[in-house]
Amino acid sequence: MDLKDIRVAVLRIEGTNCEEESFLAFKRLGADPEMVHLKQLTGDSSHPRKLKDYHALMFPGGFSAGDYVRAGAIFSARIKSSLGRDLVRFVEDGYPVLGICNGFQILVELGLLPGLSGTMTGRAEAVLATNDSNRFECRPTILKHVKRGNRVFTEKMGYGELFTIPSAHAEGKFVLPEDREKEMLEEMVKNDQIVFQYVKPDGTKAEYPFNPNGSILNIAGITNPAGNVMGMMPHPERAFYRSTSPNWTRHPLPLEDFGDGWYIFSSLLNYVSRRF
Amino acid sequence: MNPDHYIKRDVHFPLYDINLLNADDEALQTIADETAAGHDLNEMKRVKEYFTKLGRNPTDVEFQALGQAWSEHSCYKTSKPILKNTIFNIDAPQNILVIKEDAGVLEFDDEHAYVVALESHNHPSAIEPYGGAATGIGGILRDVVWMGAQPVALVDPLFFGSLDYPMDEVPKGVKHPTYLLSGVVDGIRDYGNRVGIPTVAGQVTFHNSYIGNCLVNVGCIGIVEKKHIIRSRVSGPGDVFIYAGGRTGRDGIHGVTFASADLHEESDTESRGAVQLGDPITKEPLIHACLEAVEKGLVSGMKDFGGGGLSSVVGEMALHGGCGCEIELDRVPTKEEGVAPWEIWISESQERMMLAVRPENVEKVLRLFADWDVEAVPIGRSVVGKNITITYCNTKVLELDLEFYTGGPEYDRPYEFAPRDVQERMPEEPADYNEMLLKLLCEENIACKGWVVHQYDHEVRGKTVIKPLQAKLGLEGHGDAAVIKPVENSWKGLAISCDINPRYTLLDPYHGSMCAIDENCRNLVAVGGRPHSFADCLNFGNPENPETLGDFVESTRGLGDVARFLSVPFSSGNVSFYNETLNGPIPPTPTILGIGLVEDIRKCVTSDMKVEDEAVYLVGQTFEEMGGSIYYEIAGGCSGDAPMVDLDNLKNSIEGMLDLIDKELVSAVHDPSEGGLGVALAEMALAGDLGADVDLSALGKMRSDIKLFSESQTRWIVEVRSGKEGTFERVLNSYGLSFLRLGTTGGKNLIIRDGKKELVNLPLKRMREVWEGTLHEKMG
Structure with missing residues (x-):
C-alpha cells in the first residue's frame, strides 16, 4: 500500500507524554499517523475509533496513569479489559506494534512481550525493573543491532551496526523470573527476539553508564517470536534528526540528515507498505 | 479564639x-x-x-x-514602586506582553511568540522539599499554558547550605541541605518528567547563608502562535467562568501569606497545610485540554490558580475585562465534604485552571474536557459593573467592590544601603597548583552536577538540540546554555540559561547583580544565542528591614542598568521577600533566566574541546577581581571587590562573539565563571577528553594564582578551528575586543604555565575522578 495511506495509531492516556514527537516521526516520513486516546478505541468518547482501521499501533513513552503501581501496569490493565481481543487479532494479523520506553513496559505488562507462550500471555513473563542506580537516568546510549532475520522494525539497520539513541527512564532493567531466566533467555535467543543491546562506543560490552539500567545481556529492545511486536527502552523519536541526536556538535555533518532513530520508523513503514 | x-x-x-x-x-x-x-x-x-x-x-x-x-x-506592595524605577519599561521591538501578566510574551518569528515565567517556591520547599518543588513546577507550567502556549522547557535554579554542614549544628526546625537537595530534585524529577516537559537548565548553588531557607526557583518557557495568545481576562459581560482540573481541598490554605512571612522554628508543624499537593497526571491532560480549547477558538480568557486560589483568579479576570462577576461557590468540586466557603475561595489546591468562555461555546468546552477525563464545571459569569458577588447555596457570602478588592496597598518603605566592610587579605600563593586546582574541582559549587541533571528528562518532546550536559559520549561536561528548536519547520532556536552568583551580591548587590546579567549573556552567546529577554526571580530577606530593602534597591538598579544598556527587556518575574534564617537574611539572590535567540541552530557550539592541535584563545580581559571567588574562599583570602561589568565592552563582546560563531570559526566556547580560567579550561578538557597546553604569561603582571582563578566578567575561552586563526583575530579586532592566544589543544593532560613556571600538569583522568565523583559521594 501507499505510504500516505498507512494509518498509525499513536495511543495515549493521561500521562503518556512522548506522543507528539512519535506522531511527528511518522508524519515526517509521509504516513498518516493519529494520536488516539484509549477512550476513543473503547467507545467512551465523542470521537470513537476502531483498532482495525489502523495499520500500525504505537505505545509512546511517558508515565501512563502516573506509573504509580508499576510502570505500565495501569495502562495495560485498562487495555486488557477493554481491548484485549482486538489487540490479539491485530497482532496475529501481522500488523506492527511498537512500544518505546513506557510503551515497552506496557507491552511487557500486557504479555505481548516477550510472548514466549502465546500472542498475549495471561500473565507478564518479564518485568522492566528499577534501574540498578536507583535513579532516573537521562543519557545518550549506544545500541548494537543484533537481530538477524524478520526485521519488521529494523530492516534498514545492518546486523552488528551501532546506533546512538538516547535513554530516559527509571525502570528499564529487563528481568526474567530467576528460576526460569536461563531457559527463557535461551529461547529468546533461539527465536531471534533480541534486537538491541547496550554497548560502549567501541561496540564492546556495556557497563554503567552505557548500560543505564543493569538489564540482563544488556538488553535494550526485544520483539515477540513473530517479530511484529517490538519494545525498546531508548527513544528513537528523539533522534529522528541529527540535530536532536546526542553530540552532533562533535561531528560536523549536515544537520538536515536523519538521526539514528529514523531507521526504526522508516523500516516499520516499509514493512507495512510491502506487506499490506 | x-x-x-x-x-x-x-x-x-x-x-x-x-x-x-x-x-x-x-x-x-x-x-x-x-x-x-x-x-x-x-x-x-x-x-x-x-x-x-x-x-x-x-x-x-x-x-x-x-x-x-x-x-x-499577590500584590507586590513593597516591590512594585521600586521595580517601576529599575527593571520595568525597557523598550524593545520583540516585546509583545512584558511585565503585564505572570508570564512575558516576546516575538520568536513572524508567526510565533515565546512565553517566559519564573517564580519562587522557597518556603514550601524548605518545609516539604518534595511537594514544594513539585508544585512549583506545576504552578510555573500553568503560568505559561494560560497564555495559550505549549510549554517547551523547564528550568530550576536551586540554592542550599553546604552539603558538608555539620549535622549537629543544624538549627532546630531546619532540614539539612543533603535532605533538601535530594527531596527537591526528586520533586522536580517526578513532576517534570511525568508531565513531559524537558528540564534543560538551572543551577545548584551552595552557601551556608541558605541554611534554614533554601531557595527553589522554577521557570518555564513556552511557544505559541501569535494568533492564539490568550489574555487572563473576560471578553466582556456574559462570559461563563468554567472551573477545570483538580478538585479543591484544604491543602494550600494560606500559601501566599505563608510565603510573605519569615520562616521560624515551628513553621514545619504550623505550615505544612500551606504546602499544596501536586498531581502531574491530572496536569498533563489538563494542559492538553486547555491548549486544544484555545486552538479551537473556544476560549476568551484563561488564568491558572496560583497564589490565593480562586480568590485571586476570578476578580482579576473580571476586572481586567472591565466587568464585575457573580460566582456560585457551591458548584466548585471539592475533595471532601464540609470544606468551608472561605477555604474553597482561597485554597491553593493544584492542577486547576479557570476559563472564560462565551455562552455559545460552553457545551463544546465541557465535552472537550470530558473527552480528556478532566472535570470542568461552570461556576459563574461576568456581569456589567464593578462588583464581585459570591453565593454559597443561595446565601450571599461575599460582595465587594473589585477595585477595592484587588487594589492592594502600595508602600514606600524606608531603605538604606549599607556598604560592606571587608578586610582585604590576599592568601599565600599556592605551593602546589595541581592540588589547588583539584580542590577547586571538587568544591561543591564547581563539581559536576551530573548527579542532578541526569535525573531530569532533558530530551522529552524531542526538541532539545543542545543538551545541558555537553561532552564526548559517556563523559560529563557542563554546557553554558541549552537550546530548544521549538518550531517544526524552522532552524531558529531558543537558548536558555540561568544564573546568579550570590557570593558577589552578598558583597555588592549592585555590581553583583550586573554580573548575573553578564554571565547570562556569556552563556547564551557561548552557544550562539543573542540575548533577547530576561526573567527575574528576586529572592531577598524581610523588606521591613531597611538594609535588606536597600540591597533590593541596589540589586534591581544593577539589573536594570545593564539590561537597559543592552536594550534587552525583563519580560516577567516574581519577588520573594521574607527569606530569613536564624542568622539574618539570605544573600541578595536575584535569579536571572536569560533567553537567547539562535538564528540557525546548525551553527550552535558546545563547550567540550574537540580537535587535537587547535588554538585556544581567551577573549576578554582579566583583572584582580577576587571578591566572592571560590578560590579566595578555599585559600582563605578576603576581598570586597565583586567583579565589575564594563557595559560597552559587554555589548561589543556579544556582537563580536556572535559574529565568530556565525562565521563558523570556532570549535568550542566556554565562559570562565566560578574558579576562573583554571576551572573553565579543565571543564572543556574533561568534556572533550582532550587536554591542552596553555601559557598565562600574556595576561600581564599579576600573580599566577590571580591569573588562574580571578572571576573577571565578560570572558570566553575559545577553541578556534584549525586554519581560521587569522580570520578569528581580524573579526575580534574589528570589534575592538581584547584577546590572547593561550595555547593549543592536545594530549590527555591539562598543562598550564605562567612563562617558564609550570603551574598545572594534571592527567584528565585524575581531574575527572574528583570533579565527577564529588556530588555522587555526597548524595549517594
Whole structure:
C-alpha cells in the first residue's frame, strides 16, 4: 500500500507524554499517523475509533496513569479489559506494534512481550525493573543491532551496526523470573527476539553508564517470536534528526540528515507498505 | 479564639461574620493573628474603614479574600514602586506582553511568540522539599499554558547550605541541605518528567547563608502562535467562568501569606497545610485540554490558580475585562465534604485552571474536557459593573467592590544601603597548583552536577538540540546554555540559561547583580544565542528591614542598568521577600533566566574541546577581581571587590562573539565563571577528553594564582578551528575586543604555565575522578 495511506495509531492516556514527537516521526516520513486516546478505541468518547482501521499501533513513552503501581501496569490493565481481543487479532494479523520506553513496559505488562507462550500471555513473563542506580537516568546510549532475520522494525539497520539513541527512564532493567531466566533467555535467543543491546562506543560490552539500567545481556529492545511486536527502552523519536541526536556538535555533518532513530520508523513503514 | 469576634450565621454550612465594626486596635490585631489571614494592623484598619462605610461586618470569606489579595506575594506592595524605577519599561521591538501578566510574551518569528515565567517556591520547599518543588513546577507550567502556549522547557535554579554542614549544628526546625537537595530534585524529577516537559537548565548553588531557607526557583518557557495568545481576562459581560482540573481541598490554605512571612522554628508543624499537593497526571491532560480549547477558538480568557486560589483568579479576570462577576461557590468540586466557603475561595489546591468562555461555546468546552477525563464545571459569569458577588447555596457570602478588592496597598518603605566592610587579605600563593586546582574541582559549587541533571528528562518532546550536559559520549561536561528548536519547520532556536552568583551580591548587590546579567549573556552567546529577554526571580530577606530593602534597591538598579544598556527587556518575574534564617537574611539572590535567540541552530557550539592541535584563545580581559571567588574562599583570602561589568565592552563582546560563531570559526566556547580560567579550561578538557597546553604569561603582571582563578566578567575561552586563526583575530579586532592566544589543544593532560613556571600538569583522568565523583559521594 501507499505510504500516505498507512494509518498509525499513536495511543495515549493521561500521562503518556512522548506522543507528539512519535506522531511527528511518522508524519515526517509521509504516513498518516493519529494520536488516539484509549477512550476513543473503547467507545467512551465523542470521537470513537476502531483498532482495525489502523495499520500500525504505537505505545509512546511517558508515565501512563502516573506509573504509580508499576510502570505500565495501569495502562495495560485498562487495555486488557477493554481491548484485549482486538489487540490479539491485530497482532496475529501481522500488523506492527511498537512500544518505546513506557510503551515497552506496557507491552511487557500486557504479555505481548516477550510472548514466549502465546500472542498475549495471561500473565507478564518479564518485568522492566528499577534501574540498578536507583535513579532516573537521562543519557545518550549506544545500541548494537543484533537481530538477524524478520526485521519488521529494523530492516534498514545492518546486523552488528551501532546506533546512538538516547535513554530516559527509571525502570528499564529487563528481568526474567530467576528460576526460569536461563531457559527463557535461551529461547529468546533461539527465536531471534533480541534486537538491541547496550554497548560502549567501541561496540564492546556495556557497563554503567552505557548500560543505564543493569538489564540482563544488556538488553535494550526485544520483539515477540513473530517479530511484529517490538519494545525498546531508548527513544528513537528523539533522534529522528541529527540535530536532536546526542553530540552532533562533535561531528560536523549536515544537520538536515536523519538521526539514528529514523531507521526504526522508516523500516516499520516499509514493512507495512510491502506487506499490506 | 474570642467568640465575640466571630459571629456564626444561621446557615447549614460554616459561615461567620468577623466583628470588626466594634473592634479597637488591640482587638483588630488579635483577629489578624487568630485568622492568620496575613493583614497587618494598618490593613486591618483599612478593611474596617471600608466595612464601616457599608455599615456591616465582613464575612470570613471577604476577610480572608482581602488577606490573600493584599499579600506581598499577590500584590507586590513593597516591590512594585521600586521595580517601576529599575527593571520595568525597557523598550524593545520583540516585546509583545512584558511585565503585564505572570508570564512575558516576546516575538520568536513572524508567526510565533515565546512565553517566559519564573517564580519562587522557597518556603514550601524548605518545609516539604518534595511537594514544594513539585508544585512549583506545576504552578510555573500553568503560568505559561494560560497564555495559550505549549510549554517547551523547564528550568530550576536551586540554592542550599553546604552539603558538608555539620549535622549537629543544624538549627532546630531546619532540614539539612543533603535532605533538601535530594527531596527537591526528586520533586522536580517526578513532576517534570511525568508531565513531559524537558528540564534543560538551572543551577545548584551552595552557601551556608541558605541554611534554614533554601531557595527553589522554577521557570518555564513556552511557544505559541501569535494568533492564539490568550489574555487572563473576560471578553466582556456574559462570559461563563468554567472551573477545570483538580478538585479543591484544604491543602494550600494560606500559601501566599505563608510565603510573605519569615520562616521560624515551628513553621514545619504550623505550615505544612500551606504546602499544596501536586498531581502531574491530572496536569498533563489538563494542559492538553486547555491548549486544544484555545486552538479551537473556544476560549476568551484563561488564568491558572496560583497564589490565593480562586480568590485571586476570578476578580482579576473580571476586572481586567472591565466587568464585575457573580460566582456560585457551591458548584466548585471539592475533595471532601464540609470544606468551608472561605477555604474553597482561597485554597491553593493544584492542577486547576479557570476559563472564560462565551455562552455559545460552553457545551463544546465541557465535552472537550470530558473527552480528556478532566472535570470542568461552570461556576459563574461576568456581569456589567464593578462588583464581585459570591453565593454559597443561595446565601450571599461575599460582595465587594473589585477595585477595592484587588487594589492592594502600595508602600514606600524606608531603605538604606549599607556598604560592606571587608578586610582585604590576599592568601599565600599556592605551593602546589595541581592540588589547588583539584580542590577547586571538587568544591561543591564547581563539581559536576551530573548527579542532578541526569535525573531530569532533558530530551522529552524531542526538541532539545543542545543538551545541558555537553561532552564526548559517556563523559560529563557542563554546557553554558541549552537550546530548544521549538518550531517544526524552522532552524531558529531558543537558548536558555540561568544564573546568579550570590557570593558577589552578598558583597555588592549592585555590581553583583550586573554580573548575573553578564554571565547570562556569556552563556547564551557561548552557544550562539543573542540575548533577547530576561526573567527575574528576586529572592531577598524581610523588606521591613531597611538594609535588606536597600540591597533590593541596589540589586534591581544593577539589573536594570545593564539590561537597559543592552536594550534587552525583563519580560516577567516574581519577588520573594521574607527569606530569613536564624542568622539574618539570605544573600541578595536575584535569579536571572536569560533567553537567547539562535538564528540557525546548525551553527550552535558546545563547550567540550574537540580537535587535537587547535588554538585556544581567551577573549576578554582579566583583572584582580577576587571578591566572592571560590578560590579566595578555599585559600582563605578576603576581598570586597565583586567583579565589575564594563557595559560597552559587554555589548561589543556579544556582537563580536556572535559574529565568530556565525562565521563558523570556532570549535568550542566556554565562559570562565566560578574558579576562573583554571576551572573553565579543565571543564572543556574533561568534556572533550582532550587536554591542552596553555601559557598565562600574556595576561600581564599579576600573580599566577590571580591569573588562574580571578572571576573577571565578560570572558570566553575559545577553541578556534584549525586554519581560521587569522580570520578569528581580524573579526575580534574589528570589534575592538581584547584577546590572547593561550595555547593549543592536545594530549590527555591539562598543562598550564605562567612563562617558564609550570603551574598545572594534571592527567584528565585524575581531574575527572574528583570533579565527577564529588556530588555522587555526597548524595549517594
